[in-house]
Amino acid sequence: MLDPRTLTLIVTGATSGIGAATVRRFASAGAKVVAVGRRADRLESLKAEFGDLILPLELDVRDEKATFEAFASLPAPFADYNIVFANAGLALGLEPAQKADMDEWKTMVETNITGMLTTVRASLPAMVERGEGHVVFTGSVAGDYPYLGGNVYGATKAFVKQFSLNLWADVAGTGVRVTNIEPGLVETEFSVVRFSGDKDKADKVYAGYTPMTAEDIAEQVYFACTMPRHVNINRIQCMAGQQTFNGLTVRRD
Numbered sequence: 089m090l091d092p093r094t095l096t097l098i099v100t101g102a103t104s105g106i107g108a109a110t111v112r113r114f115a116s117a118g119a120k121v122v123a124v125g126r127r128a129d130r131l132e133s134l135k136a137e138f139g140d141l142i143l144p145l146e147l148d149v150r151d152e153k154a155t156f157e158a159f160a161s162l163p164a165p166f167a168d169y170n171i172v173f174a175n176a177g178l179a180l181g182l183e184p185a186q187k188a189d190m191d192e193w194k195t196m197v198e199t200n201i202t203g204m205l206t207t208v209r210a211s212l213p214a215m216v217e218r219g220e221g222h223v224v225f226t227g228s229v230a231g232d233y234p235y236l237g238g239n240v241y242g243a244t245k246a247f248v249k250q251f252s253l254n255l256w257a258d259v260a261g262t263g264v265r266v267t268n269i270e271p272g273l274v275e276t277e278f279s280v281v282r283f284s285g286d287k288d289k290a291d292k293v294y295a296g297y298t299p300m301t302a303e304d305i306a307e308q309v310y311f312a313c314t315m316p317r318h319v320n321i322n323r324i325q326c327m328a329g330q331q332t333f334n335g336l337t338v339r340r341d
């Protein structure tokens with residue numbers, strides 16, 4: 089297994105949920121982390137927790153110019169990052185397509201697809217050049233399995249899955265690895281965001297069973313990233329123990 093103290097990560101979506109838990113998992117083990125997100129106060133909290141291991145980077149991944157500039161001008165020792173966790177993302181709404189909000193669709197595409205691509209394109213050449221790196225994505229079971237109201241969100245995660253596989257086809261042999269982590273239900277701020285701040289509605293998503301935690305997913309990222317360098321974990325898909333698939337549905341008259 090790789091020594092975590094040799095790892096330097098860029099983590100997008102570090103202010104909450106899976107990203108924040110991943111920052112804590114790696115920093116606790118001695119890795120250095122560039123923690124990216126829009127809520128600066130939360131990034132500063134991570135810095136207060138782990139000191140010099142954390143570089144807070146306030147950034148909206150939809151801002152292509154700012155993302156390229158920020159990644160190109162990281163100070164030592166963060167400039168030699170060897171893991172990029174393209175995790176920032178969101179779902180908005182759960183309406184069927186015929187009622188969905190076009191602006192919400194665009195925000196999901198701009199964040200989960202274009203923001204993710206910007207994150208990768210702005211960081212990948214330096215890792216290929218150094219002959220060492222790892223791009224990790226947060227995909228979703230929603231990228232494989234359809235559900236009512238998952239329309240554009242699930243489609244963005246299908247994009248992440250296929251881009252991840254195609255990226256591996258491009259970089260295999262360069263020293264850069266590629267992994268797509270594909271969770272089912274994880275209790276984070278995800279549903280609060282999806283339901284525009286309606287906490288009661290969000291809480292119902294996780295009621296009556298035990299959802300996965302952000303720490304469960306961070307452990308999978310840690311596992312994939314600390315595998316010896318001759319191993320590439322292509323995909324990890326996981327679900328809560330009480331979650332399963334919808335059967336094929338018949339709408340009867």
Ligand code: NDP
Binds near residue numbers: 150
């Ligand atoms: P959270 O809402 O808790 O975290 C989302 C993170 O994304 C926040 O840190 C947020 O930071 C960041 N983010 C959103 N938009 C932007 C942006 N434009 N620029 C920079 N950062 C942004 O949810 P999760 O931790 O659950 O979500 C993380 C990833 O996991 C997402 O890609 C999500 O689709 C995926 N996922 C979640 C599952 C779940 O059930 N929770 C299951 C499967 C996948 P800030 O607002 O501060 O910018």
Ligand code: 8X3
Binds near residue numbers: 227228271274
């Ligand atoms: C989030 C998981 O099942 O809520 O990607 O879509 S789910």
